[in-house]
Amino acid sequence: MSPSASSESENGSYAKSKLNSVNRYRGRGQYEYQQVYPIFDETPVVHVAFQTSPDQDNFGFPVILPMLGCTGIFGQEDVTEDEDDGRRYIYLHGYVSARIMRLSKAGTNDEPSGIPVCVSATLMDGIVLALTPNHHSCNYRSAVAFGHAQVVEDEAERLYAMELITNNLVPERWQHTRYPNKTELKSTGILRVEIHSASAKVRTGSTGEAKEDIADEEMRRNVWAGVVPTRTVYGTPMPAPTNLFPGVPGYLEDWIRERNETSLQYTLDAGAASK
Amino acid sequence: MSPSASSESENGSYAKSKLNSVNRYRGRGQYEYQQVYPIFDETPVVHVAFQTSPDQDNFGFPVILPMLGCTGIFGQEDVTEDEDDGRRYIYLHGYVSARIMRLSKAGTNDEPSGIPVCVSATLMDGIVLALTPNHHSCNYRSAVAFGHAQVVEDEAERLYAMELITNNLVPERWQHTRYPNKTELKSTGILRVEIHSASAKVRTGSTGEAKEDIADEEMRRNVWAGVVPTRTVYGTPMPAPTNLFPGVPGYLEDWIRERNETSLQYTLDAGAASK
Numbered sequence: 001m002s003p004s005a006s007s008e009s010e011n012g013s014y015a016k017s018k019l020n021s022v023n024r025y026r027g028r029g030q031y032e033y034q035q036v037y038p039i040f041d042e043t044p045v046v047h048v049a050f051q052t053s054p055d056q057d058n059f060g061f062p063v064i065l066p067m068l069g070c071t072g073i074f075g076q077e078d079v080t081e082d083e084d085d086g087r088r089y090i091y092l093h094g095y096v097s098a099r100i101m102r103l104s105k106a107g108t109n110d111e112p113s114g115i116p117v118c119v120s121a122t123l124m125d126g127i128v129l130a131l132t133p134n135h136h137s138c139n140y141r142s143a144v145a146f147g148h149a150q151v152v153e154d155e156a157e158r159l160y161a162m163e164l165i166t167n168n169l170v171p172e173r174w175q176h177t178r179y180p181n182k183t184e185l186k187s188t189g190i191l192r193v194e195i196h197s198a199s200a201k202v203r204t205g206s207t208g209e210a211k212e213d214i215a216d217e218e219m220r221r222n223v224w225a226g227v228v229p230t231r232t233v234y235g236t237p238m239p240a241p242t243n244l245f246p247g248v249p250g251y252l253e254d255w256i257r258e259r260n261e262t263s264l265q266y267t268l269d270a271g272a273a274s275k
Numbered sequence: 276m277s278p279s280a281s282s283e284s285e286n287g288s289y290a291k292s293k294l295n296s297v298n299r300y301r302g303r304g305q306y307e308y309q310q311v312y313p314i315f316d317e318t319p320v321v322h323v324a325f326q327t328s329p330d331q332d333n334f335g336f337p338v339i340l341p342m343l344g345c346t347g348i349f350g351q352e353d354v355t356e357d358e359d360d361g362r363r364y365i366y367l368h369g370y371v372s373a374r375i376m377r378l379s380k381a382g383t384n385d386e387p388s389g390i391p392v393c394v395s396a397t398l399m400d401g402i403v404l405a406l407t408p409n410h411h412s413c414n415y416r417s418a419v420a421f422g423h424a425q426v427v428e429d430e431a432e433r434l435y436a437m438e439l440i441t442n443n444l445v446p447e448r449w450q451h452t453r454y455p456n457k458t459e460l461k462s463t464g465i466l467r468v469e470i471h472s473a474s475a476k477v478r479t480g481s482t483g484e485a486k487e488d489i490a491d492e493e494m495r496r497n498v499w500a501g502v503v504p505t506r507t508v509y510g511t512p513m514p515a516p517t518n519l520f521p522g523v524p525g526y527l528e529d530w531i532r533e534r535n536e537t538s539l540q541y542t543l544d545a546g547a548a549s550k
Contacts, residue, residue, distance in 0.1 A: 019327075019336065024370050044413070044505070045397055049324035049337040052294075059471070061294065061421040062324040062337045064395035068413070095299050120339035122320055124507070129527075130515075133441040133452050134459035138319070138343070146336040166408040170503070177408050177498050178488065184409035196334070206515040213453065220519040223452050224527060227513045228445070230319070232399070235504035235539070238546040240405075240481040244495040252404075252499060264510070271513040 019146055020199040030200040037071045037088060039143035039200055041168055043121040044068070044232075048092060050100055050117045050149070065100060068093045069119070069191075070168035074160045090119050090145060090193040091152075091161040101151055101189045114150035119193055125270045127228040130207040131219065137203060139227065139270045145198035152190040161190045172251040204270040227271035231263040294421055295474040305475040312346045312363060314418035314475055316443055318396040319343070319507075323367060325375055325392045325424070340375060343368045344394070344466075345443035349435045365394050365420060366427075366436040367466040376426055376464045389425035394468055400545045402503040405482040406495065412478060414502065414545045420473035427465040436465045447526040479545040502546035506538040 013032040014020060022029030030036065040046060045066045052063055069092035094101055100117075126139035152158050162185070166174045180188075207225050214220075234256045237248050288307040289295060297304030305311065315321060320341045327338055344367035369376055375392075401414035427433050437460070441449045455463075482500045489495075509531045512523050 019334065024373060044399055044402070045415070047322040047324075047339055047395055047397070049322075049339045049393065051326045051335075051337050059294065059391065059421070060326075061391045061471075062326050062393045063421075064322055064324045064339065064393045064419060066395065066397040066415070066417050098299060116334065116336045118324065118337045118339045120322055120341065122322070122341040124319055127319070127444060127509075129445065129448065129452075131453050132455050132459060133437060133449055134455045134463050136441060136444070136448075140320070140341070142341050144339060146334070146338075162408060166411065169402060169411070170404065173404065173411075174408055177404075178406050178491075178494055180407050180409045184407060188409050196336075206513070207517065209515075209517055214517055216453075217519060219453055220517065222520065224512070224514070224520040224524045225518045226515040228527070228531065229510035229513060231508055231510065233506055233508045234402075235506065235542065237499070237501055237503050238481070238543070239499070239501040240484075242482065242484055242489055242495065243500045244492060245497065245499040249499045252503070256503065267510065268513070 014195075014198045016199075017197055020144070020197040022199060022201050025201075025203070028201045028203055030202060031198075033087065035202075036143050036145070036198050036200045039123060039141045040090060040119070040121045040145070041070045043123055044169060046090075046092070047120045048100065048117055048149075049120070050115055063099070065094075065098070068165055068169065070165055072161060072164045074157050088195070090147070090195060091165060092119075092149070092191040092193065093162070093165045094189045094191060095187070098189065100149065101191065114148040114194075117147060117149045117193060119145045119147070123232075124230045125204070125267045126230050128203075128205075128207055129225060129228065131209055131213045131223050131225050135208060135210070137208070139203050139205070139229075139267070141200065141202045143198065143200040145193065145195045147193040147195040147197075149191045149193045152192050157192070158185070158188075158190050161192070162188060170252065171255050176249060176251060204273040206271060206273070229264075229267035229271045231267045233260055233263075289473045291474075292472055295419070295472040297474060297476050300476075300478070303476045303478055305477060308362065310477075311418050311420070311473050311475045314398060314416045315365060315394070315396045315420070316345045318398055319444060321365075321367070322395045323375065323392055323424075324395070325390055338374070340369075340373070343440055343444065345440055347436060347439045349432050363470070365422070365468040365470060366440060367394075367424070367468065368437070368440045369464045369466060370462070373464065375424065376466065389423040389469075392422060392424045392468060394420045394422070398507075399505045400479070400542045401505050403480075403482055404500060404503065406484055406488045406498045406500050410483060410485070412483070414478050414480070414504075414542070416475065416477045418473065418475040420468065420470045422468040422470040422472075424466045424468045427467050432467070433460070433463075433465050436467070437463060445527065446530050451524060451526060479548040481546060481548070504542035504546045506542045508535055508538075
């Protein structure tokens with residue numbers, strides 16, 4: 001929507017700048033939309049930081065809130081859902097009373113840019129145990145986005161985002177629930193982050209060792225080196241005491257199975273990848 | 276160490292203030308050290324936010340870095356390891372070249388307070404699927420700490436923190452690896468966050484439904500309601516191509532088994548807890 005934002009991008013990727021550039025292990029940096037967005041969407045919880053004013057209450061500390069959210073493209077008429085390389089927003093779900101919602105609201109009309117935030121998403125894929133602690137690492141996919149957050153006021157966009165976030169948590173969930181009433185719709189706050197800059201950082205592979213360590217076979221026989229794959233597992237659904245639905249719905253069962261298989265396979269591939 | 280910090284605490288807990296108070300769902304707020312610290316220590320990755328200066332490069336965005344770290348008590352002579360209710364620091368592991376390390380270093384002597392940061396840790400324990408999307412929620416344990424981060428220069432404290440962080444990732448790992456040499460020890464940056472204020476927020480239980488929804492049995496027969504327990508699983512260790520250690524060491528195998536059993540049990544208890 002904002003020309004200033006899209007001027008930062010080129011060819012389906014975010015332009016590198018001091019803000020989003022990966023400096024340590026440059027090879028792990030990724031800037032294409034399709035490398036960045038799936039990380040935000042796969043992480044159930046993202047972390048959102050904003051700066052408080054340095055008054056007596058907040059002492060100028062930044063604040064991080066864990067929030068539910070995902071990427072979306074509402075209102076970008078030149079981009080269709082099929083064009084997967086389109087530039088997106090990040091939509092966040094919260095409560096209208098929450099601090100970040102109040103702050104974002106402050107500048108809606110005269111300063112449409114909202115408040116500057118950082119959104120971070122991290123998927124932990126493995127613990128990399130090298131021969132010496134200082135070469136220990138993790139396999140991970142992490143993404144970071146810098147942008148301005150605004151409270152969404154438009155009813156159509158709010159509804160779009162609620163459905164998007166619900167179905168990002170559990171696919172097809174929205175259409176299998178009771179449709180929310182007016183009061184419920186009003187009580188849910190939606191933030192839209194217009195992404196100014198973003199990047200991803202990904203590590204895969206087994207241990208990276210120093211030459212001297214590889215030469216030391218005696219030591220290598222005494223220290224186990226390798227990867228402990230790590231993943232989020234969705235378990236067996238536990239019906240609520242009030243549940244009357246017989247069994248577990250197919251869309252839920254299928255998603256849990258596929259999701260668990262996909263992440264298991266990813267972490268095994270990541271742990272076996274060549275360094 | 277700093278009297279100003281400890282004056283904020285009382286009886287093994289953090290004093291409530293505007294900064295750390297849980298406002299939405301107050302009942303979920305926790306302020307005791309022993310409610311807050313385990314969440315930081317159980318999360319393999321914490322998220323650390325700091326504020327950039329509003330120059331041409333950073334545009335005043337806050338920055339979030341995913342980092343390895345945990346709580347520790349080095350140098351607090353009045354607290355022993357056995358006194359589990361003692362006030363702690365958060366130690367973070369990074370690279371000396373990283374941006375936050377450079378920023379934290381700026382004020383080491385004249386301004387020993389370092390830079391203000393927020394450290395956030397979130398454990399996702401379940402997706403709570405209510406009858407209507409707006410009552411959806413998550414079971415989680417999240418903690419947030421506000422404090423000043425400083426680069427640790429003292430060699431003894433640096434070593435303490437490296438061992439602490441390594442063994443927090445995998446218990447007993449430090450003593451089962453090759454001891455780092457001088458160059459390796461120097462290349463690892465350690466940040467200490469002196470916690471000014473902190474709190475935790477925890478949700479357990481099944482769905483919370485509106486009275487009108489409970490009364491609507493027809494709808495309840497059509498919408499599945501309940502909890503999908505969610506946990507981090509540590510998988511089967513994958514030896515590195517260079518590994519010469521026979522099999523998998525006991526400390527690693529035992530930890531993975533115990534850790535997976537504990538988190539499975541926690542998420543099942545959380546999903547079954549009464550609201």
